[in-house]
Amino acid sequence: MPALPLDEAGKYVAAAYLVFLALILIYVAIMAAKLARIDRELGELAELAERERSSPEELV
Amino acid sequence: MKVTTLRDNAIAVSVLLCAGFALVFFYAPLDTDQGFIQKIFYVHVPLAICALAGFVVAGIHAIRHLRTGDPVHDARAYVSIHLSVIFGVGVLITGSIWAHASWGKWWVWDEPTLVSFLIVFLLYATYYPLRYAIEDRDRQARYASVFAITAGAFVPLNFIAVRMSQSLVHPRVFATANGGLPGSMLLTFLVCLAGMAVLWVVLVRFELAAKSASASLARLRRALDGEPHLSPTGSRIAPGVPSSATSAS
Numbered sequence: 001m002p003a004l005p006l007d008e009a010g011k012y013v014a015a016a017y018l019v020f021l022a023l024i025l026i027y028v029a030i031m032a033a034k035l036a037r038i039d040r041e042l043g044e045l046a047e048l049a050e051r052e053r054s055s056p057e058e059l060v
Numbered sequence: 061m062k063v064t065t066l067r068d069n070a071i072a073v074s075v076l077l078c079a080g081f082a083l084v085f086f087y088a089p090l091d092t093d094q095g096f097i098q099k100i101f102y103v104h105v106p107l108a109i110c111a112l113a114g115f116v117v118a119g120i121h122a123i124r125h126l127r128t129g130d131p132v133h134d135a136r137a138y139v140s141i142h143l144s145v146i147f148g149v150g151v152l153i154t155g156s157i158w159a160h161a162s163w164g165k166w167w168v169w170d171e172p173t174l175v176s177f178l179i180v181f182l183l184y185a186t187y188y189p190l191r192y193a194i195e196d197r198d199r200q201a202r203y204a205s206v207f208a209i210t211a212g213a214f215v216p217l218n219f220i221a222v223r224m225s226q227s228l229v230h231p232r233v234f235a236t237a238n239g240g241l242p243g244s245m246l247l248t249f250l251v252c253l254a255g256m257a258v259l260w261v262v263l264v265r266f267e268l269a270a271k272s273a274s275a276s277l278a279r280l281r282r283a284l285d286g287e288p289h290l291s292p293t294g295s296r297i298a299p300g301v302p303s304s305a306t307s308a309s
Contacts, residue, residue: 012157013097013099020107034274035273038270041281048284
Protein backbone atom coordinates (compact mmCIF):
# COMPACT_ATOMS: atom_id res chain seq x y z
CA MET A 1 0.00 0.00 0.00
CA PRO A 2 1.47 3.44 -0.90
CA ALA A 3 2.38 5.87 1.91
CA LEU A 4 -0.42 8.17 3.00
CA PRO A 5 -0.03 11.91 2.31
CA LEU A 6 1.13 13.95 5.31
CA ASP A 7 -2.26 15.58 6.02
CA GLU A 8 -3.94 12.16 6.08
CA ALA A 9 -1.19 10.38 8.04
CA GLY A 10 -0.94 13.23 10.56
CA LYS A 11 -4.41 12.45 11.92
CA TYR A 12 -3.51 8.83 12.57
CA VAL A 13 -0.16 9.69 14.16
CA ALA A 14 -1.78 12.33 16.39
CA ALA A 15 -4.49 9.84 17.38
CA ALA A 16 -1.93 7.20 18.36
CA TYR A 17 0.11 9.60 20.53
CA LEU A 18 -3.07 11.06 22.07
CA VAL A 19 -4.25 7.55 22.97
CA PHE A 20 -0.96 6.96 24.78
CA LEU A 21 -1.20 10.29 26.58
CA ALA A 22 -4.85 9.74 27.52
CA LEU A 23 -4.11 6.27 28.87
CA ILE A 24 -1.37 7.58 31.16
CA LEU A 25 -3.45 10.59 32.25
CA ILE A 26 -6.49 8.42 33.07
CA TYR A 27 -4.32 6.04 35.09
CA VAL A 28 -2.65 8.88 36.99
CA ALA A 29 -6.04 10.55 37.62
CA ILE A 30 -7.46 7.31 39.07
CA MET A 31 -4.39 6.86 41.26
CA ALA A 32 -4.62 10.51 42.37
CA ALA A 33 -8.27 9.99 43.35
CA LYS A 34 -7.28 6.93 45.40
CA LEU A 35 -4.48 8.86 47.10
CA ALA A 36 -6.90 11.71 47.87
CA ARG A 37 -9.24 9.21 49.52
CA ILE A 38 -6.35 7.78 51.57
CA ASP A 39 -5.34 11.29 52.58
CA ARG A 40 -8.91 12.12 53.64
CA GLU A 41 -9.25 8.90 55.67
CA LEU A 42 -5.86 9.51 57.27
CA GLY A 43 -7.05 12.97 58.30
CA GLU A 44 -10.18 11.45 59.86
CA LEU A 45 -8.11 8.91 61.79
CA ALA A 46 -5.69 11.58 62.98
CA GLU A 47 -8.65 13.65 64.16
CA LEU A 48 -10.09 10.60 65.95
CA ALA A 49 -6.77 9.84 67.63
CA GLU A 50 -6.41 13.48 68.64
CA ARG A 51 -9.88 13.51 70.23
CA GLU A 52 -9.13 10.23 72.00
CA ARG A 53 -5.95 11.67 73.44
CA SER A 54 -7.55 14.93 74.58
CA SER A 55 -10.65 13.36 76.21
CA PRO A 56 -10.33 9.55 76.56
CA GLU A 57 -13.27 9.28 78.99
CA GLU A 58 -15.77 10.67 76.44
CA LEU A 59 -15.01 7.96 73.93
CA VAL A 60 -15.19 5.04 76.40
CA MET B 61 9.08 4.77 49.00
CA LYS B 62 10.28 8.29 49.55
CA VAL B 63 8.29 10.96 47.77
CA THR B 64 11.49 12.60 46.51
CA THR B 65 12.59 9.38 44.80
CA LEU B 66 9.26 9.09 43.01
CA ARG B 67 9.45 12.74 42.05
CA ASP B 68 12.98 12.28 40.69
CA ASN B 69 11.86 9.25 38.73
CA ALA B 70 8.86 11.16 37.36
CA ILE B 71 11.17 13.96 36.21
CA ALA B 72 13.44 11.39 34.53
CA VAL B 73 10.42 9.91 32.72
CA SER B 74 9.26 13.33 31.54
CA VAL B 75 12.72 14.25 30.25
CA LEU B 76 13.24 10.91 28.48
CA LEU B 77 9.80 10.83 26.86
CA CYS B 78 9.94 14.49 25.81
CA ALA B 79 13.42 13.93 24.34
CA GLY B 80 12.24 10.75 22.63
CA PHE B 81 9.17 12.36 21.08
CA ALA B 82 11.21 15.40 20.03
CA LEU B 83 13.61 13.04 18.26
CA VAL B 84 10.63 11.28 16.63
CA PHE B 85 9.28 14.46 15.04
CA PHE B 86 12.42 16.58 14.52
CA TYR B 87 15.31 14.14 14.04
CA ALA B 88 14.24 10.71 12.81
CA PRO B 89 13.89 10.61 9.00
CA LEU B 90 10.66 9.67 7.25
CA ASP B 91 10.38 6.02 6.34
CA THR B 92 10.66 5.49 2.59
CA ASP B 93 7.84 2.92 2.47
CA GLN B 94 5.32 4.21 5.00
CA GLY B 95 6.17 7.88 5.24
CA PHE B 96 4.90 9.89 8.22
CA ILE B 97 2.61 7.12 9.48
CA GLN B 98 5.69 5.13 10.56
CA LYS B 99 6.07 7.59 13.49
CA ILE B 100 3.52 5.45 15.34
CA PHE B 101 6.23 2.79 15.55
CA TYR B 102 8.07 4.84 18.22
CA VAL B 103 5.14 4.65 20.65
CA HIS B 104 3.60 1.33 19.63
CA VAL B 105 6.68 -0.94 19.77
CA PRO B 106 8.16 0.39 23.07
CA LEU B 107 4.71 -0.03 24.66
CA ALA B 108 4.57 -3.63 23.40
CA ILE B 109 8.10 -4.45 24.58
CA CYS B 110 7.45 -2.98 28.04
CA ALA B 111 4.12 -4.80 28.36
CA LEU B 112 5.60 -8.16 27.43
CA ALA B 113 8.70 -7.62 29.58
CA GLY B 114 6.42 -6.62 32.45
CA PHE B 115 4.57 -9.93 32.18
CA VAL B 116 7.90 -11.77 32.43
CA VAL B 117 8.95 -9.61 35.41
CA ALA B 118 5.65 -10.52 37.09
CA GLY B 119 6.49 -14.19 36.55
CA ILE B 120 9.89 -13.70 38.21
CA HIS B 121 8.26 -12.00 41.21
CA ALA B 122 5.74 -14.84 41.37
CA ILE B 123 8.57 -17.40 41.49
CA ARG B 124 10.13 -15.46 44.36
CA HIS B 125 6.76 -15.35 46.09
CA LEU B 126 6.30 -19.11 45.88
CA ARG B 127 9.87 -19.73 47.06
CA THR B 128 9.81 -17.35 50.01
CA GLY B 129 6.11 -16.90 50.79
CA ASP B 130 6.80 -13.17 51.14
CA PRO B 131 3.65 -11.15 50.21
CA VAL B 132 5.89 -8.34 48.93
CA HIS B 133 6.66 -10.38 45.81
CA ASP B 134 2.99 -11.20 45.29
CA ALA B 135 2.19 -7.50 45.43
CA ARG B 136 4.93 -6.72 42.92
CA ALA B 137 3.69 -9.44 40.56
CA TYR B 138 0.13 -8.12 40.86
CA VAL B 139 1.12 -4.51 40.13
CA SER B 140 3.47 -5.55 37.28
CA ILE B 141 0.63 -7.41 35.58
CA HIS B 142 -1.76 -4.52 36.18
CA LEU B 143 0.57 -2.01 34.51
CA SER B 144 1.41 -4.38 31.67
CA VAL B 145 -2.28 -4.93 30.93
CA ILE B 146 -2.76 -1.15 30.79
CA PHE B 147 0.24 -0.87 28.43
CA GLY B 148 -1.30 -3.76 26.46
CA VAL B 149 -4.47 -1.72 25.93
CA GLY B 150 -2.24 1.03 24.51
CA VAL B 151 -0.50 -1.46 22.21
CA LEU B 152 -3.78 -2.77 20.82
CA ILE B 153 -5.26 0.69 20.22
CA THR B 154 -2.14 2.25 18.68
CA GLY B 155 -1.59 -0.92 16.63
CA SER B 156 -5.13 -0.74 15.29
CA ILE B 157 -4.67 2.90 14.33
CA TRP B 158 -1.42 2.03 12.54
CA ALA B 159 -3.04 -0.96 10.84
CA HIS B 160 -5.92 1.13 9.55
CA ALA B 161 -3.57 3.77 8.20
CA SER B 162 -1.21 1.24 6.59
CA TRP B 163 -3.42 -1.64 5.53
CA GLY B 164 -6.88 -0.06 5.46
CA LYS B 165 -8.15 -2.43 8.16
CA TRP B 166 -8.40 -1.99 11.93
CA TRP B 167 -7.50 -5.62 12.55
CA VAL B 168 -6.08 -8.51 10.53
CA TRP B 169 -6.84 -11.98 11.85
CA ASP B 170 -4.32 -13.89 9.72
CA GLU B 171 -1.34 -11.95 11.06
CA PRO B 172 0.48 -13.99 13.79
CA THR B 173 2.01 -10.98 15.59
CA LEU B 174 -1.32 -9.28 16.16
CA VAL B 175 -3.27 -12.37 17.10
CA SER B 176 -0.55 -13.68 19.42
CA PHE B 177 -0.42 -10.38 21.30
CA LEU B 178 -4.20 -10.42 21.61
CA ILE B 179 -4.02 -13.97 23.02
CA VAL B 180 -1.40 -12.89 25.60
CA PHE B 181 -3.49 -9.84 26.50
CA LEU B 182 -6.68 -11.89 26.94
CA LEU B 183 -4.76 -14.49 28.95
CA TYR B 184 -3.65 -11.82 31.41
CA ALA B 185 -7.12 -10.28 31.44
CA THR B 186 -8.25 -13.48 33.17
CA TYR B 187 -5.74 -12.89 36.01
CA TYR B 188 -8.13 -10.61 37.92
CA PRO B 189 -11.27 -12.80 37.78
CA LEU B 190 -9.12 -15.77 38.79
CA ARG B 191 -7.57 -13.89 41.68
CA TYR B 192 -10.76 -12.38 43.04
CA ALA B 193 -12.71 -15.60 42.70
CA ILE B 194 -10.69 -16.98 45.62
CA GLU B 195 -11.68 -15.78 49.07
CA ASP B 196 -8.76 -17.05 51.12
CA ARG B 197 -5.89 -14.55 50.87
CA ASP B 198 -3.05 -17.09 51.03
CA ARG B 199 -4.59 -19.39 48.44
CA GLN B 200 -5.41 -16.36 46.29
CA ALA B 201 -1.77 -15.28 46.32
CA ARG B 202 -0.45 -18.79 45.63
CA TYR B 203 -2.82 -19.47 42.72
CA ALA B 204 -2.15 -16.03 41.27
CA SER B 205 1.59 -16.73 41.45
CA VAL B 206 1.22 -20.06 39.67
CA PHE B 207 -0.80 -18.31 36.96
CA ALA B 208 1.79 -15.52 36.65
CA ILE B 209 4.64 -18.04 36.28
CA THR B 210 2.83 -20.16 33.68
CA ALA B 211 1.65 -17.18 31.67
CA GLY B 212 5.05 -15.47 32.07
CA ALA B 213 6.78 -18.52 30.58
CA PHE B 214 4.26 -18.47 27.72
CA VAL B 215 5.22 -14.92 26.70
CA PRO B 216 8.79 -15.61 25.39
CA LEU B 217 7.67 -18.93 23.86
CA ASN B 218 4.91 -17.09 22.07
CA PHE B 219 7.35 -14.42 20.90
CA ILE B 220 9.77 -17.04 19.51
CA ALA B 221 6.96 -18.91 17.75
CA VAL B 222 5.78 -15.73 16.07
CA ARG B 223 9.30 -14.79 14.97
CA MET B 224 9.74 -18.23 13.42
CA SER B 225 6.49 -18.00 11.48
CA GLN B 226 6.52 -16.55 7.99
CA SER B 227 4.76 -13.23 8.19
CA LEU B 228 3.55 -11.55 5.04
CA VAL B 229 2.12 -8.35 6.45
CA HIS B 230 3.59 -7.25 9.78
CA PRO B 231 6.99 -5.54 9.32
CA ARG B 232 10.11 -7.13 10.81
CA VAL B 233 12.16 -4.16 11.93
CA PHE B 234 15.04 -5.69 13.87
CA ALA B 235 17.67 -8.11 12.60
CA THR B 236 16.33 -8.30 9.08
CA ALA B 237 18.32 -9.32 6.05
CA ASN B 238 18.40 -5.65 5.01
CA GLY B 239 20.17 -4.65 8.22
CA GLY B 240 17.27 -3.35 10.32
CA LEU B 241 16.79 0.27 11.38
CA PRO B 242 19.17 3.03 10.25
CA GLY B 243 21.19 4.69 13.03
CA SER B 244 19.05 7.81 13.50
CA MET B 245 15.86 5.76 13.74
CA LEU B 246 17.49 3.28 16.09
CA LEU B 247 18.70 6.06 18.42
CA THR B 248 15.21 7.59 18.47
CA PHE B 249 13.65 4.23 19.12
CA LEU B 250 16.07 3.44 21.97
CA VAL B 251 15.37 6.78 23.70
CA CYS B 252 11.62 6.15 23.41
CA LEU B 253 12.08 2.60 24.70
CA ALA B 254 14.13 3.85 27.67
CA GLY B 255 11.48 6.46 28.46
CA MET B 256 8.70 3.90 28.26
CA ALA B 257 10.63 1.42 30.45
CA VAL B 258 11.29 4.06 33.11
CA LEU B 259 7.62 5.10 32.91
CA TRP B 260 6.58 1.50 33.57
CA VAL B 261 8.93 1.25 36.57
CA VAL B 262 7.74 4.60 37.99
CA LEU B 263 4.07 3.68 37.64
CA VAL B 264 4.71 0.30 39.30
CA ARG B 265 6.42 2.03 42.23
CA PHE B 266 3.67 4.66 42.38
CA GLU B 267 0.96 2.00 42.57
CA LEU B 268 2.91 -0.04 45.13
CA ALA B 269 3.33 3.08 47.28
CA ALA B 270 -0.41 3.78 47.04
CA LYS B 271 -1.28 0.19 47.97
CA SER B 272 1.19 0.27 50.85
CA ALA B 273 -0.38 3.48 52.18
CA SER B 274 -3.85 1.98 51.81
CA ALA B 275 -2.80 -1.17 53.70
CA SER B 276 -1.19 0.89 56.49
CA LEU B 277 -4.37 2.93 56.77
CA ALA B 278 -6.49 -0.21 57.04
CA ARG B 279 -4.18 -1.54 59.80
CA LEU B 280 -4.41 1.76 61.66
CA ARG B 281 -8.19 1.79 61.40
CA ARG B 282 -8.42 -1.76 62.71
CA ALA B 283 -6.09 -0.94 65.58
CA LEU B 284 -8.18 2.09 66.51
CA ASP B 285 -11.34 -0.01 66.24
CA GLY B 286 -9.76 -2.56 68.59
CA GLU B 287 -9.54 -5.45 66.11
CA PRO B 288 -5.90 -6.55 66.40
CA HIS B 289 -6.45 -10.14 65.24
CA LEU B 290 -7.38 -9.38 61.65
CA SER B 291 -4.97 -9.87 58.77
CA PRO B 292 -2.20 -7.29 59.12
CA THR B 293 -1.87 -6.46 55.43
CA GLY B 294 -3.81 -5.55 52.37
CA SER B 295 -7.03 -4.02 51.20
CA ARG B 296 -10.18 -5.93 50.25
CA ILE B 297 -9.20 -6.95 46.72
CA ALA B 298 -5.55 -6.06 46.32
CA PRO B 299 -2.74 -8.19 47.69
CA GLY B 300 -1.22 -7.21 51.00
CA VAL B 301 1.50 -4.65 50.48
CA PRO B 302 3.88 -4.13 53.38
CA SER B 303 5.78 -0.85 53.25
CA SER B 304 8.98 -2.66 52.19
CA ALA B 305 7.30 -3.59 48.87
CA THR B 306 7.84 -0.14 47.46
CA SER B 307 11.59 -0.03 48.00
CA ALA B 308 12.40 -1.86 44.74
CA SER B 309 10.50 -3.56 41.98
